[in-house]
Amino acid sequence: xxxxxxEFTSVEICAGxxxxxxxxxxxxxxxxxxxxxxxHACETLKLNVEDNAEWEGCEVIEADLLQLDxxxxxxxxxxxxxxxxxxxxxxxxxxxxxxxxxxxxxxxxDLFPTMLNMVEELRPKAVMIENVRGLLDQKFQDYREKILxxxxxxxxxxxxWKVLEAxxxxxxxxxxxxxxxxxxxxxxxxxxxxxPEKRPLVTVGEALAPTMKERFDAIEDPRAxxxxxxxxxxxxxxxxxxxxxxxxxxxxxxxxxxxxxxAWKELGVCGLGVANKPQEMVDSERDLFAAAGxxxxxxxxxxxxxxxxxxKFPGRKTASYRQVGxxxxxxxxxxxxxxxYTALKAEKSASTTKRDRLTSSLAPAAASASAxxxxxxxxxxxxx
Numbered sequence: 001x002x003x004x005x006x007e008f009t010s011v012e013i014c015a016g017x018x019x020x021x022x023x024x025x026x027x028x029x030x031x032x033x034x035x036x037x038x039x040h041a042c043e044t045l046k047l048n049v050e051d052n053a054e055w056e057g058c059e060v061i062e063a064d065l066l067q068l069d070x071x072x073x074x075x076x077x078x079x080x081x082x083x084x085x086x087x088x089x090x091x092x093x094x095x096x097x098x099x100x101x102x103x104x105x106x107x108x109x110d111l112f113p114t115m116l117n118m119v120e121e122l123r124p125k126a127v128m129i130e131n132v133r134g135l136l137d138q139k140f141q142d143y144r145e146k147i148l149x150x151x152x153x154x155x156x157x158x159x160x161w162k163v164l165e166a167x168x169x170x171x172x173x174x175x176x177x178x179x180x181x182x183x184x185x186x187x188x189x190x191x192x193x194x195x196p197e198k199r200p201l202v203t204v205g206e207a208l209a210p211t212m213k214e215r216f217d218a219i220e221d222p223r224a225x226x227x228x229x230x231x232x233x234x235x236x237x238x239x240x241x242x243x244x245x246x247x248x249x250x251x252x253x254x255x256x257x258x259x260x261x262x263a264w265k266e267l268g269v270c271g272l273g274v275a276n277k278p279q280e281m282v283d284s285e286r287d288l289f290a291a292a293g294x295x296x297x298x299x300x301x302x303x304x305x306x307x308x309x310x311x312k313f314p315g316r317k318t319a320s321y322r323q324v325g326x327x328x329x330x331x332x333x334x335x336x337x338x339x340x341y342t343a344l345k346a347e348k349s350a351s352t353t354k355r356d357r358l359t360s361s362l363a364p365a366a367a368s369a370s371a372x373x374x375x376x377x378x379x380x381x382x383x384x
Contacts, residue, residue, distance in 0.1 A: 006029060006030035008341060008345075009085045010024055010032065011034075011035075013035045013089035013091070013111075014035070014091055016036060016090065016328070018327075019306070019333065020330070023337060028341055032059065036063075044312070044315075047314055066114060081121070081122065082124075084125070086340060087126070087128075088130075089129060089130070091114075091131060112129075115129060119154060125187050125344060126187060126343070127151065127181070128181050130333075131180075133178055135178045148161075155185060156182040156185070163177065164195055164332055164335075169331045170199040170200070170202050171304075172208075173240040173243060173304050175242045175305075176242075179332075191343040203238055204240050205232050205236030209232060211299065213228060215288065215297070223289065232268075233268070234268030234293070240304050241259075243304060243325045245323070245326030245327075253325075267293075269293050272295070274296055274298060275287035276317060298320045301325065302324045302327075
């Protein structure tokens with residue numbers, strides 16, 4: 001499906017490496033703009049989106065949202081208020097993450113006010129916001145109510161704000177995320193008001209078997225076949241713990257804290273680091289034959305997040321892995337996006353039907369008036 005064949009439009013803030021964008025693309029939305037501040041993530045977005053006919057018309061904008069003027073942005077896209085179908089975004093998680101200080105609205109990184117300013121200016125038909133599970137903790141109830149009241153004042157109804165588990169949507173990973181969906185009331189009436197239908201569980205072994213087999217087959221080592229077999233047996237036991245991207249201030253690329261590393265080890269994967277990229281120095285002993293098992297490549301970490309194999313992550317492994325670890329799983333975004341799409345489609349169809357009925361009901365009256373006018377014209381002309 002080309003970009004021009006896509007019926008509904010979207011704009012995304014805090015787009016990162018494109019997890020949510022790809023999922024919404026799969027849900028048949030046509031992206032007008034992806035906004036992201038990180039230069040490495042913008043490189044990833046451009047590599048995958050630019051010169052791609054399916055993403056035609058999508059502009060990757062490297063910008064700090066705090067410096068972005070929503071009014072100028074709307075004019076830049078050539079939109080009238082209410083034209084946009086969906087405004088989506090995964091606003092920064094640290095203000096609400098249990099791994100941080102949970103300062104909420106007092107955290108300078110909180111972009112909910114910025115998102116609400118975008119909503120007020122663009123007036124999209126639907127809003128989708130993703131964040132960490134901690135946002136739904138009791139301590140943030142007042143802040144959540146403040147956000148919902150702001151949306152309600154702009155004519156939006158909350159469709160749901162709940163935690164969705166990535167593993168329930170074909171992603172081989174836990175990754176719980178708090179998802180808020182709000183729509184203009186005429187569209188919300190068509191929303192299902194419940195979480196998307198769950199999909200069968202996919203294990204780490206199922207997800208990574210093709211790429212892991214390729215890695216072991218690519219080396220000439222008598223240990224390779226047995227090592228792959230041992231890995232697959234362990235990896236088929238279940239789904240992965242939540243991937244973490246880490247921060248630019250702390251450490252390099254690894255698969256999380258001690259508890260996460262232990263869970264990875266039980267799945268036959270070494271969580272002490274990420275395998276080097278082909279353009280870097282590849283060390284089979286380090287990357288494939290570590291005591292805890294093989295290390296994941298950036299591509300394999302992306303598969304654990306639900307990205308397709310052909311989604312490219314340029315640059316060195318640490319910057320690439322951080323993008324992957326911080327991403328929103330595309331299959332979850334797709335599942336939610338399909339619900340929004342269905343509601344938009346239903347209201348559009350209902351409006352068209354109502355308009356057609358109105359036109360039909362007015363037609364006889366218009367025809368009678370036209371006939372009366374013709375008779376009057378004839379009488380004035382002396383024709384009886």
